[in-house]
Amino acid sequence: MTEAISWTNSTRKLSELIPWPINPAQIGKDEAKRLEESLAEFGQIQTIAVSPTNEILDGHQRQIVWGASRKFGMGYEVDVRVSSRELTEQERKKLVIYLRKGTVGAFDWDILANNFEIPDLLEWGFRPFELGLNSDGNDPNEEWKGMPEFGNEDLSPLKQIKVSFKSIEDMNNFSKLIGQIVTENTRSIWYPKAEQNDDGDEVYHGNT
Amino acid sequence: MMMGMKFIMVILKYPVYIISKGRWESRLTSKVFENIGVPYQIVIEPQEFDNYASVIDPNKILVLPFSNLGLGSIPARNWIWEYSISIGAERHWILDDNIYTFWRWNRNSKVKVDSGAIFTAMEDFIDRYKNIAIGGPNYYMFVKSKYKDNPFRMNTRIYSCILIKNDIPYRWRGRYNEDTDLSLRVLKDGWCTILFQTFLAKKARTMTVKGGNTEDLYKLDGQKDGRLLMAQSLQRQHPDVVKITRKWGRWQHQVDYRPFKGNKLIKKEGVVIPEGVNNYGMVLVNRKEESTHAPDPTTQPEA
Numbered sequence: 001m002t003e004a005i006s007w008t009n010s011t012r013k014l015s016e017l018i019p020w021p022i023n024p025a026q027i028g029k030d031e032a033k034r035l036e037e038s039l040a041e042f043g044q045i046q047t048i049a050v051s052p053t054n055e056i057l058d059g060h061q062r063q064i065v066w067g068a069s070r071k072f073g074m075g076y077e078v079d080v081r082v083s084s085r086e087l088t089e090q091e092r093k094k095l096v097i098y099l100r101k102g103t104v105g106a107f108d109w110d111i112l113a114n115n116f117e118i119p120d121l122l123e124w125g126f127r128p129f130e131l132g133l134n135s136d137g138n139d140p141n142e143e144w145k146g147m148p149e150f151g152n153e154d155l156s157p158l159k160q161i162k163v164s165f166k167s168i169e170d171m172n173n174f175s176k177l178i179g180q181i182v183t184e185n186t187r188s189i190w191y192p193k194a195e196q197n198d199d200g201d202e203v204y205h206g207n208t
Numbered sequence: 209m210m211m212g213m214k215f216i217m218v219i220l221k222y223p224v225y226i227i228s229k230g231r232w233e234s235r236l237t238s239k240v241f242e243n244i245g246v247p248y249q250i251v252i253e254p255q256e257f258d259n260y261a262s263v264i265d266p267n268k269i270l271v272l273p274f275s276n277l278g279l280g281s282i283p284a285r286n287w288i289w290e291y292s293i294s295i296g297a298e299r300h301w302i303l304d305d306n307i308y309t310f311w312r313w314n315r316n317s318k319v320k321v322d323s324g325a326i327f328t329a330m331e332d333f334i335d336r337y338k339n340i341a342i343g344g345p346n347y348y349m350f351v352k353s354k355y356k357d358n359p360f361r362m363n364t365r366i367y368s369c370i371l372i373k374n375d376i377p378y379r380w381r382g383r384y385n386e387d388t389d390l391s392l393r394v395l396k397d398g399w400c401t402i403l404f405q406t407f408l409a410k411k412a413r414t415m416t417v418k419g420g421n422t423e424d425l426y427k428l429d430g431q432k433d434g435r436l437l438m439a440q441s442l443q444r445q446h447p448d449v450v451k452i453t454r455k456w457g458r459w460q461h462q463v464d465y466r467p468f469k470g471n472k473l474i475k476k477e478g479v480v481i482p483e484g485v486n487n488y489g490m491v492l493v494n495r496k497e498e499s500t501h502a503p504d505p506t507t508q509p510e511a
Contacts, residue, residue, distance in 0.1 A: 140358040143473065146482035147359070148329055148490065150406045152316045154356035197317035198353050204312050204490040206216045206245065206323025 002088075007081040009047070014067045015074040017048065018055045020092065025100055027061040034125060035065045039072065047079045051086050058099055109154070157190070216489075217245040218324035221331050222371065223297050224248040225270070225288045227281055228305035232259040236308040236412060238268075244310065246324035251288055285380040293374050299334075301327070304368040304411070311348055311408040312490070318353050318408060325488035326407045333360075334371060334402060336481065338474045341399035342391065344370045348410035361403040363468040365391040369409045382445065384438035388463060392446050395468040435459045 027035065038045075039062075048059030056063060059080075067074040087095065112121065118131060144150060165171040168184075175182040180193055226237045228250050241248045249268050252260050253275035260269055270291070277283050285302060292300035310326055311318045326345070334340045344366045351357070365388045378393050380386050391401055436452070439461040443450040451462045475481075 140360055140362075143481075144333075144359040144406075146484065146486050147333055148312065148314070148326075148406060148487045149485045150314055150359040152314070152353070152356050155316055155354040156352070156356075157354075194354075197315075199318065199320065201494050201496045202317070202319050202492055203495050204319055204321040204323060205493045206218070206321075206325050207489040207491045 003085055005087070006084040007049075008084070010080050010082050011077050012048075012050065012054060012080050013074070014063050014072075014076050014078060016054050017050060017059070017063050017080075018053070019060055019063065020056055023056075023060045023096065025060060025096060027065065031125065032061070032065045035061060036069050036071070039066055039069075044079055047081045049083065050080050051083050053086065055086075057083065057087060057092060057095060106158075160188075216323070217247060218328050220247060220301075220324070220327055221335070222299040222301055223292055223295065224301040224303070224327070225292070226250045226303050226305050227284050227288065228252055228260070229281075229284075230256065231305045232256065232263055234412075235260075235263065235305060237303050237305045238264060240308055240310065241324070244322050244324045246327055250305070251284060253284075280383045280386075282380045282383065282386060285386070289372065289374065289379060297374060299331075299371055299373050301369070301371050303370070306412045307369060307409045308412060309348075309410045310345070311410060313351050313353060313406055313408055316353050318348060318351065319492065321407075321490065323488075323490050325490050329486075329488050330371060330404055330407060333404075336475060336479050337400070338476050339398075339400050339471075340402050340473070341373050341376045341394035342366045342370050343402035343404065344368075345404045345407040345409045348408040351405055351408055357405055359404070359406045361405060362473070363395055363401055363471050364403050364465050365463065366401050366403055367409075368411065382441060385442045385461065388442060388461070389445055392449065392463070395465070395471060398471055400471045400473055433459060 046059075046062075048062055049057040050059075051057060059078075062078070066072040066076055066078070121131060122128065141150075163174070165174065171182055171184075178189075178191055180189055180191070182189065224241070224246060226241070226248055228235065228238070229252065235250070238248065238250050249270045250260065250264060251270045251272060254271050254273075255275050257269065257271055270288075272284055272287055274283060274287075288300065288302055310321050312321055312326065313319075330343060330345070334343045346361070347367055367387055370387065376394060376399065378390060380390060382389055395401060436459040439450075439452045439459050442461045442463075443452055446463070449464045449467060451464070453460055453462045
């Protein structure tokens, strides 16, 4: 059985940290600028995660951006969390995806809309399309005035998970359990079962 | 088409051309236009005239002055462009012959349309602006109806149903991915493209319809993977924004459209955008309730 990982606090100079050659995470120009500003304004809120041999497990962009900064540089000392053992390659891969995708929550859009200002959200990192704005700052829904009705709610799933079955029997049992037909051809389902509206009985007919 | 209801032929501002080769039997786009009342001309090579004329009104057939050039669809596309200019058109529609239905996305549903009014709406929208070089509907398969999105996307690739501004200084070129190449060239020069999300086209899966030009393209060069050659060709044309990736077991090109975010729409002088909704006469009806033609409340006169 793999030994559990524990973490201890420490500090390192940025120059001591060793990047992971296959780190898939990237940072854009705007995000890098904000990352530098964030350190200047708020200090180092999030620690960098490293292995016992100083290989970076999380924090590549901080090393790159802060290390290249005139204000901080590679001699800058950062707070780190040091793992009790080296992570396997698979663990490193899992961790990098977990931290950026698999464990990241979502925004409550109503709270954002009611309590935050759009210019602030754009300045702090939201992309215009995420706020329903065009890239040039125009609202496509404004541009769409005088055109056919268009309105859709966000009915996207809260979460999607992958379910695996060892056998047909397991799959059939699962099917019974949720009260829906699941076959070898099933690619996805909704629970509870959702109404499929596409290609239903309705049609837009021309009337003029 | 609902029984007992006749389609109404729409009047479009711009000519519509379907490019077709070896598809007189399937002629999917031609059939859907017959069904929804969109005036069109199908553009074919001379040796296939009799075949097409046996199933399509000859008045709707345009015959190319060449055949079997072995250069894919590019010569035909450019011939159509020049032809539409010669008849005085300011824009022209060009479609592949593998589209079999058109749809609207609204109220979290994708609903089929049996009216050509969506083409009138697309023309009207594009004509509000000075600088839309090309536009057209998104593919049905690329819109998730349960998600929230905008009525159109700007400055991206426009696929196989395209309204082209005739006086832009470009022409079709190359052999593969010609729609992406044209989209990128106009975007790089600061023009805008509009991909409608409200209106969608459903096409037959690539290589499931006999005829056309793609069949040969995917099996290029003996044993070589045609998809890779196509991706490499696009990358050579646009190395600054195209990457080649291998996804889901096949080669794909990946285009970065972010550099074109700043291409802004410029309204024509004097254009007044009406408030409210204009459904262009389209009403939502239930196919099962043939006698009930409940009007869509949103088709009432504008507020």
